[in-house]
Amino acid sequence: SSELTQEPAVSVALGQTVRITCQGDSLRNFYATWYQQKPGQTPEVVIYGNNNRPSGIPDRISGSSSGDTSSLTITGAQAEDEADYYCACRDSVGNQVVFGGGTKLTVL
Amino acid sequence: EVQLLESGGGLVRPGGSLRLSCAASGFSFSNYAMSWVRQAPGKGLEWVSGISGNGDKTYYAASLKGRVTITRDPSKNTVTLQMNSLSADDTAMYYCVRDRYGAFPEYLQHWGQGTQVTVSS
Secondary structure, X not given: OOOOEEOOEEEEOOXXXXXXXXXXXXXXXXXXXXXXXXXXXXXXXXXXXXXXXXOOOOOXXXXXXXXXXXXXXXXXXXXXXXXXXEEEEEOOOOOOEEEOOOEEEEEO | OOEXXXXXXXXXXXXXXXXXXXXXXXXXXXXXXXXXXEEOOOOOEEEEEEEOXXXXXXXXXXXXXXXXXXXXXXXXXXXXXXXXXXXXHHOEEEEEEEEOOOOOOOOEEEEOOOEEEEEOO
């Protein structure tokens, strides 16, 4: 299967911890890359490989993987974390990229 | 500074074709894989196609394979997406994206501002 499934929407209280998940068969073989997209902006990588953060991404954002599920965790969510988050991965065969449907994160 | 400038979008009739171009600058063009990613209004991201840094491998979304062709020209530092048999479902903003790596487009690092494609009669 080449599908990645995410929760459509998640909310978190300011300062609390939230986890966004991404499920798909291809995640058993390949790591997910996580993208953050704020309104009116282009996406930005926040997690890649095995829980790697690009420079400039705060360490309150972390990633993990188990079986067919990859997770993005924000510990101590801030207002600026409110955004759409997309996971992406190679498909099971490894010759195309598949995005999850995206999760809209609201920080209350 | 990495710069990606897309062009070629516009209004096209159903069944028509369009050729999108991406002019790249600010980096060693042949060292990086490139992709096209689209986003329909109010919808999520959809990867369309990718090409390796040296151009020897091309990759396509299964849903679009056969209707799109990606190429790159190292002499002009451009990436092109030829799209055929367009339908309303192809209406979206199309982004040119430079990868962090050179082989497979798995880290979509730098994004252009996009070119709008609208398919309508």
